[in-house]
Amino acid sequence: MKLSKQVRKWYAMYAVIFGYIALIVGALLLLFFQLNNPKGLSYDELNAINSAHSVRQIIDNPINVPFKLLHLVLNAFNVTDLYRLRAISALFGLVTVTLLYFLIRSILSAKTAALAILLALCSSWFLQ
Numbered sequence: 001m002k003l004s005k006q007v008r009k010w011y012a013m014y015a016v017i018f019g020y021i022a023l024i025v026g027a028l029l030l031l032f033f034q035l036n037n038p039k040g041l042s043y044d045e046l047n048a049i050n051s052a053h054s055v056r057q058i059i060d061n062p063i064n065v066p067f068k069l070l071h072l073v074l075n076a077f078n079v080t081d082l083y084r085l086r087a088i089s090a091l092f093g094l095v096t097v098t099l100l101y102f103l104i105r106s107i108l109s110a111k112t113a114a115l116a117i118l119l120a121l122c123s124s125w126f127l128q
Contacts, residue, residue, distance in 0.1 A: 006040055012124075016110070019054060019114065020114070023114055023117060023118065026118075026121065027097050027117070028094070031050060031090040031093045031094055032087065032090050033095075034098050039082070040082075041082070041085075043083070044073035045083045045086070048064070048067070048068070048071065049085065051068060051069055052067075052068035052069075052075065053072070053075060054056045054072075055072070058072065066092070067092060068090070070088045071085070071088065074088070093126070097117055097121065098121060100113075100116070100117060101114070101116075102105065104116050104117075105117050
């Protein structure tokens with residue numbers, strides 16, 4: 001009987017941590033899995049990269065400044081690999097999911113925030 005109380009206490013303490021770890025790993029897999037597919041850049045990707053060739057272009061059109069600045073840095077180092085160019089978007093998606101979790105957790109409970117993140121990650125609108 002004593003062992004079962006210890007097991008329940010351990011489960012209550014670590015189940016939430018394992019759940020969060022599973023949620024983070026799932027988010028990473030969904031955001032970074034197969035960034036090289038399809039081969040080639042889409043029209044929107046080309047437009048985003050072309051609008052980040054100089055600081056002057058970024059100042060003239062300041063929408064998505066952090067994204068464009070990272071593309072500008074990659075352009076300075078002549079990085080043209082599809083995975084690295086698309087990883088910037090996936091990185092911002094991961095930051096968005098993290099900030100959304102903390103925002104919802106501050107308003108509601110941690111379980112509600114985890115469920116909201118799970119629903120957001122499964123949304124095709126977020127993934128595309």
